[in-house]
Amino acid sequence: xxxxxxxxxDTSRFEASRNRLASLAYRLLGSAADAEDAxxxxxxxxxAADRQRIKVPEAWLTKVVTNLCLxxxxxxxxxxxxxxxxxxxxxxxxxxxxxxxxxxxxxRESVSLAVLTLMERLSPFERAVYLLREAFSYSHAEIAEIxxxxxxxxxxxxxxxxxxxxxxxxxxxxxxxxxxxxxxxEFLAAVSSGRxxxxxxxxxxxxxxxxxxxxxxxxxxxxxxxxxxxxxxxAGLTPTPAKRxxxxxxxxxxxxxxxxxxxxxxxxxxDRVIGAVAFDLANGKIATVRxxxxxxxxxxxxxxxxxxxxxxxxxxxx
Numbered sequence: 001x002x003x004x005x006x007x008x009x010d011t012s013r014f015e016a017s018r019n020r021l022a023s024l025a026y027r028l029l030g031s032a033a034d035a036e037d038a039x040x041x042x043x044x045x046x047x048a049a050d051r052q053r054i055k056v057p058e059a060w061l062t063k064v065v066t067n068l069c070l071x072x073x074x075x076x077x078x079x080x081x082x083x084x085x086x087x088x089x090x091x092x093x094x095x096x097x098x099x100x101x102x103x104x105x106x107x108r109e110s111v112s113l114a115v116l117t118l119m120e121r122l123s124p125f126e127r128a129v130y131l132l133r134e135a136f137s138y139s140h141a142e143i144a145e146i147x148x149x150x151x152x153x154x155x156x157x158x159x160x161x162x163x164x165x166x167x168x169x170x171x172x173x174x175x176x177x178x179x180x181x182x183x184x185x186e187f188l189a190a191v192s193s194g195r196x197x198x199x200x201x202x203x204x205x206x207x208x209x210x211x212x213x214x215x216x217x218x219x220x221x222x223x224x225x226x227x228x229x230x231x232x233x234x235a236g237l238t239p240t241p242a243k244r245x246x247x248x249x250x251x252x253x254x255x256x257x258x259x260x261x262x263x264x265x266x267x268x269x270x271d272r273v274i275g276a277v278a279f280d281l282a283n284g285k286i287a288t289v290r291x292x293x294x295x296x297x298x299x300x301x302x303x304x305x306x307x308x309x310x311x312x313x314x315x316x317x318x
Contacts, residue, residue, distance in 0.1 A: 013057050014046050019097040020058075020136075021065045023111075026098045027131045028069040030089040030116045032300040035098065038068045062138075063146045066128055073124040085219045088212055088290070089116040090297050091276050093304040094257035101135065102260070109169075110135040113259045113290060114280050118165050129154050130161035175281045180262040181255055184279055187286060188253065188264060188314060191237045199230035204285045209233070214246075214275070215294030229289060236291065237277075239318050247274055252313035258301070266293075266318065271306050273298050 018039060025035035042064045054060045091113065092099055102108045109115050110131060119127050128147060132138040133154075138146070140154040147154070183202065190198040203226040211221040211232075223229050244250050251266040251274060258265075258278045266275040276298065280288035292298065 010046070010051050014043055014061070017058055017061050019100065021061055022098050023100050024062065024131065024136065025065055025069050026090075026092075027110055027116070027135055028066070028127060029072060030087070030119070032090045032092060032098060033296070034072060035069075038065055038072065041068050059142070059145075062132075062136075066132070066146055070124045070128060073127070087120065088210065088220060088292065088297065089113050089259070091258045091263070091278060091290075091292055091301055093301050093308065094260065095308075096300070096304050098300075099259065106134045108260050111259055112261060112280075113278055114261075114288065115165065115169060116259075118168050121164050121168065122161050123157075125149070126157045126161040126164075129157035130165070133158050175262075179284070180279075180281055183281060183284070183286065184255060184262045184264060185314060187233075187279070188237075191233055192315070194234065194238075196230045196234060199233060200226045202286050203229055204282055204287045207285075207287055207289070209289040209291070211236070211291035212294045212297065215296065233289070244318075250317045251275075253315040253318055254310050254313045256310075264314070265305070267305070267310070267313075270310070273302050273305050276301065 021039050021042060022035050025038040026032055029035055029038065042061060045064050045068075046061065049060075051057075092111075099111050102111070119130070122130065125147065129143055132143045132146065133140070140151045140158075143149075143154045144151045149157075187199065187202055190196075190202065205226065207224075207226050207229055209223040209229040209232060213221050223232050239250075247266070247268065249268050251268045252270075254265045254267055256263050256265050258276060261278050261280060263276050263278040265273050267273050275291070275293040278290045278292070279286050280290075
């Protein structure tokens with residue numbers, strides 16, 4: 001085979017795995033931008049390797065990407081960002097290939113904003129073992145080979161990871177799509193009407209809210225009582241001339257799914273998402289509200305939205 005033909009063949013073998021590798025990297029890192037960088041670094045490793053000696057490209061690439069991600073998780077920058085409380089998972093629009101695979105409940109949960117956040121409590125090895133096993137169905141023997149650990153160590157990491165995530169993750173069961181949309185529409189209607197008591201009634205007793213302050217604050221803003229969340233939602237989501245000037249115009253509000261969860265997207269000119277409010281639901285109520293407006297966290301979601309055919313907005317002019 002001629003050199004150029006061989007290069008094309010090897011490149012096509014890598015490209016066949018790209019979406020799976022990006023999905024793994026995103027689950028490990030919680031950042032689409034970092035995941036894309038890790039996959040690109042893996043491609044450079046692939047190009048530099050003696051590919052004739054690689055018997056199973058998929059396994060080899062999985063090992064490279066996993067370890068590149070572990071290096072990033074251990075980096076000083078990542079530790080500093082997570083320590084100061086500035087880290088938040090990067091939201092992805094439903095249908096983004098980086099969210100796959102999503103055939104099982106475990107696979108769908110592993111990419112939810114709730115579980116991506118909870119994985120911050122895990123060590124890098126626990127996170128890797130948990131995802132390789134739960135989301136990608138690797139055996140402990142395969143995981144041991146990927147991470148250069150023993151099968152026994154892999155089993156122990158998985159046990160600890162499952163225990164920590166199960167203890168903190170509220171599983172309210174998968175929510176009916178129509179019911180999820182209705183709850184979010186009621187939330188928006190209550191905000192718009194100023195009915196604070198209705199907002200409180202829509203929240204669980206232990207509801208929490210997290211906001212990145214549009215990227216204007218170093219630390220995330222957190223609120224942990226229904227009354228406080230309702231007050232902040234009313235203050236933050238009620239339009240004013242000053243907010244419209246800051247936003248750069250008058251956005252529409254669309255309903256969408258983000259990481260499998262219901263969300264409100266604030267969109268300028270039909271093609272630029274300037275803010276997302278994502279919801280975790282439990283037992284027919286809102287358990288968590290996440291407000292994300294920092295442009296760096298919305299970059300990939302924006303790319304997907306520009307190729308998306310949106311429904312009629314819930315509010316045409318906010």
